[in-house]
Amino acid sequence: MGLMTGKEYIESLRKLKTRVYVFGEIVENFVDHPMIRPSINSVAMTYDLAHDLQYEDLMTATSNLTGKKVNRFCHLHQSTNDLIKKVKMQRLLGQKTASCFQRCVGMDAFNAIWSTTFETDKKYGTKYHENFKKYLEYVQENDLTVDGAMTDPKGDRALSPSQQKDPDMFVHIVEKREDGIVVRGAKAHQTGSINSHEHLIMPTIAMREEDKAFAVSFAVPSDAEGVFMIYGRQSCDTRKMEKNADIDLGNKNFGGQEALVVFENVFIPWDKVFLCEEYDFAGMMVERFAGYHRQSYGGCKVGVGDVLIGAAAVAAEYNGAAKASHIKDKLIEMTHLNETLYCCGIACSAEGSQTEAGNYQIDNLLANVCKQNVTRFPYEIVRLAEDIAGGLMVTMPSQADFDSPEIGEYCYKYFKGNANVSTENRMRILRFIENMCLGSSAVGYRTESMHGAGSPQAQRIMISRQSNLEHKKELAKKIAGIQE
Numbered sequence: 001m002g003l004m005t006g007k008e009y010i011e012s013l014r015k016l017k018t019r020v021y022v023f024g025e026i027v028e029n030f031v032d033h034p035m036i037r038p039s040i041n042s043v044a045m046t047y048d049l050a051h052d053l054q055y056e057d058l059m060t061a062t063s064n065l066t067g068k069k070v071n072r073f074c075h076l077h078q079s080t081n082d083l084i085k086k087v088k089m090q091r092l093l094g095q096k097t098a099s100c101f102q103r104c105v106g107m108d109a110f111n112a113i114w115s116t117t118f119e120t121d122k123k124y125g126t127k128y129h130e131n132f133k134k135y136l137e138y139v140q141e142n143d144l145t146v147d148g149a150m151t152d153p154k155g156d157r158a159l160s161p162s163q164q165k166d167p168d169m170f171v172h173i174v175e176k177r178e179d180g181i182v183v184r185g186a187k188a189h190q191t192g193s194i195n196s197h198e199h200l201i202m203p204t205i206a207m208r209e210e211d212k213a214f215a216v217s218f219a220v221p222s223d224a225e226g227v228f229m230i231y232g233r234q235s236c237d238t239r240k241m242e243k244n245a246d247i248d249l250g251n252k253n254f255g256g257q258e259a260l261v262v263f264e265n266v267f268i269p270w271d272k273v274f275l276c277e278e279y280d281f282a283g284m285m286v287e288r289f290a291g292y293h294r295q296s297y298g299g300c301k302v303g304v305g306d307v308l309i310g311a312a313a314v315a316a317e318y319n320g321a322a323k324a325s326h327i328k329d330k331l332i333e334m335t336h337l338n339e340t341l342y343c344c345g346i347a348c349s350a351e352g353s354q355t356e357a358g359n360y361q362i363d364n365l366l367a368n369v370c371k372q373n374v375t376r377f378p379y380e381i382v383r384l385a386e387d388i389a390g391g392l393m394v395t396m397p398s399q400a401d402f403d404s405p406e407i408g409e410y411c412y413k414y415f416k417g418n419a420n421v422s423t424e425n426r427m428r429i430l431r432f433i434e435n436m437c438l439g440s441s442a443v444g445y446r447t448e449s450m451h452g453a454g455s456p457q458a459q460r461i462m463i464s465r466q467s468n469l470e471h472k473k474e475l476a477k478k479i480a481g482i483q484e
């Protein structure tokens, strides 16, 4: 099979027996569920754009494993140029969907596991790298979407995995058999997990010997026995269930999605296992995945930011305020912040280096600086968008009021801005801004910017480790003529 189209991707999901719960009930047909479908459409965009010749260079790559053309989301980065193209591809997809398109976590997991298994095998003589190579060939051949699953529920944050009262707070090995392992636990906040074909599991934190049962990495199909998912509800999500929902949704076609993925004694054959008790490599896998994922945000959030800046500029025109100097200045500030994030994404890619396994990794210090900025700048961009939009983005009546024969005419009359613009268009752009700033897409643009790929403090720890303060002190002492 070659590259799938968006339509083929959607049809491929129908063949899975994925167990999904929404509002306490199992969903028979998750593909057409109104709350889930927008997130499927966003992923479908990653397939469709790969067939668009103008984006071929960004969206596809030549596999180093098979020599075949693959979707870049399934690719191992072979150069710093590949790392840069990854960021550009993510910006493009943010621009096309104004939401989280979910396929990055899998791509980041592929690249982290590829190099970590190589180094694990080198030390322990294990076969994880070979296992992973075969698995990735399968993923590339079938153009699959894979959920990169790192975050465990974690229970009491002050305790290590083995110290938790309930051992299931971290995914762990419950049985080692001749033909494979049996695992138990859950992964929380899993982006795009429901519409992924597979899950790729990694540990959440660095581990010690007593935690070795939790040092596990493996791949498992979404519909494997013992796997099920509980949909994470989002702000304003039930608007998608309303009849004739359109304007009130803001972004009718696209969205992101997260879920709790539960593993109830799931069997994993040995050839799908990529780490099993080698606790000293858990930290390496976590750090490498986090590095790639912190780079990712210098692309995807920038693309969404582009759309939000555009939406704010349109709202200013529709309100009749576009010519005001402070509005122009606010749009400049939004652009400055957004492009700063992009600079970070590009810089950590351009300064990347080759791993022992051959693929390329980002510059870790710069990737952490990138993500640290992402925990802040989208919030400021949102603040400025809300300033420009005006209060109506949160106080306007529903679409049903506009459609009402009794009161509709009052809505159209009193919510008019610039006389040359239809009231409907003004409502559309304001609802769109609402969607990104505090509706369902804010999950991806705001809180995911804060916590996705690790909360801000995780980056500060990495920045502190890599800042090489001693070198900086030496530089200062030398120029100041200090001799100690």
Ligand SMILES: Cc1cc2nc3c(=O)[nH]c(=O)nc-3n(C[C@H](O)[C@H](O)[C@H](O)COP(=O)(O)OP(=O)(O)OC[C@H]3O[C@@H](n4cnc5c(N)ncnc54)[C@H](O)[C@@H]3O)c2cc1C
Pocket: 105, 148, 149, 150, 151, 153, 154, 157, 158, 188, 189, 190, 191, 192, 258, 443, 444, 447, 448, 451, 452, 453, 454, 455, 456, 457, 458
């Ligand atoms: C929208 C969204 C999408 C996501 N997608 C994915 C995904 O696809 N795959 C995936 O694996 N993960 C995903 N994540 C998870 C993300 O990586 C975590 O949210 C992040 O690592 C923080 O973990 P937490 O949410 O459990 O918060 P917590 O760990 O509870 O952190 C809350 C606060 O407590 C602090 N804290 C936590 N532990 C300690 C400690 N021991 N000592 C001191 N302070 C502490 C943190 O610094 C933070 O300030 C996603 C998260 C979000 C919000």
